Amino acid sequence: xxHPLDKxxxxxxxxxxxxxxNNFKSKRCEQCGFVYYANPSAATAAFILRGDQLLVARxxxxxxxxxxxxxxxxVDMDETVxxxxxxxxxxxxxxxxxxxxxxxxxxxxxLYSGMTIHTMDLFFLVxxxxxxxxxxxxDAADLxxxxxxxxxPALFGLHxxxxxxxxxxxxxx
Numbered sequence: 011x012x013h014p015l016d017k018x019x020x021x022x023x024x025x026x027x028x029x030x031x032n033n034f035k036s037k038r039c040e041q042c043g044f045v046y047y048a049n050p051s052a053a054t055a056a057f058i059l060r061g062d063q064l065l066v067a068r069x070x071x072x073x074x075x076x077x078x079x080x081x082x083x084x085v086d087m088d089e090t091v092x093x094x095x096x097x098x099x100x101x102x103x104x105x106x107x108x109x110x111x112x113x114x115x116x117x118x119x120x121l122y123s124g125m126t127i128h129t130m131d132l133f134f135l136v137x138x139x140x141x142x143x144x145x146x147x148x149d150a151a152d153l154x155x156x157x158x159x160x161x162x163p164a165l166f167g168l169h170x171x172x173x174x175x176x177x178x179x180x181x182x183x
Contacts, residue, residue, distance in 0.1 A: 014048050014125060015037050018037060021041065021042060023039060024041055035049070049128075051085075052085040052094070053085065056098075056136040058137075065155055068146075073120065076167075077167025079168065080166075082102075102148045103153060104143075107138060110134045116131050131170040163175040163176040
C-alpha cells in the first residue's frame with residue numbers, strides 16, 4: 011500500500027515538481043517552502059439502540075459494498091463532528107438524533123478512488139425518538155434492527171467499524 015502523499019507530485023502552492031517527502035506525514039516544496047500535512051479525515055458512526063437491538067446498515071457503495079455498517083460518514087468542512095453525525099444520520103436513515111454521546115475513536119484506512127484515505131472514525135451512542143422509523147437512503151442500501159447478542163463483527167466490512175462493533179458488544183454484555 012502506498013503512502014497517501016505519493017499521489018501528490020506537484021506543489022499545490024506553486025506547481026513545482028520539487029515537492030519532496032519532509033517526514034512521515036508531510037511533503038515540502040523545495041522551491042517555495044510550502045509544507046503540506048496529510049492529516050486524517052474525520053468520520054462518524056452511530057450506535058442506535060432500540061431495546062436490545064442495534065440499527066445496522068448494509069453498504070450500498072464501495073469500499074466494502076454489501077457488507078454491514080453503522081450509519082455515519084465523513085464530516086464536511088465547517089461542520090462540527092456532531093453536526094456531521096446528525097447530517098449523515100438524516101441522509102442515510104431519515105432519523106434525527108434526540109441526543110448523542112461520544113464513545114471512542116478508531117483510526118482507519120479507507121480506499122476511495124484508488125487512494126488510501128487515513129480517517130479518524132468517531133463513534134457515538136445516538137438516541138432517536140422511540141417511534142422513529144428509519145428509511146435506507148444515500149450510502150445505506152438497507153437498514154435492519156439486529157439483536158446486539160447476535161452481532162458478528164466479522165460481517166462489518168470496514169476495519170474500524172468491525173473493531174468498534176466488537177468493542178461495543180463486549181461492553182454491553
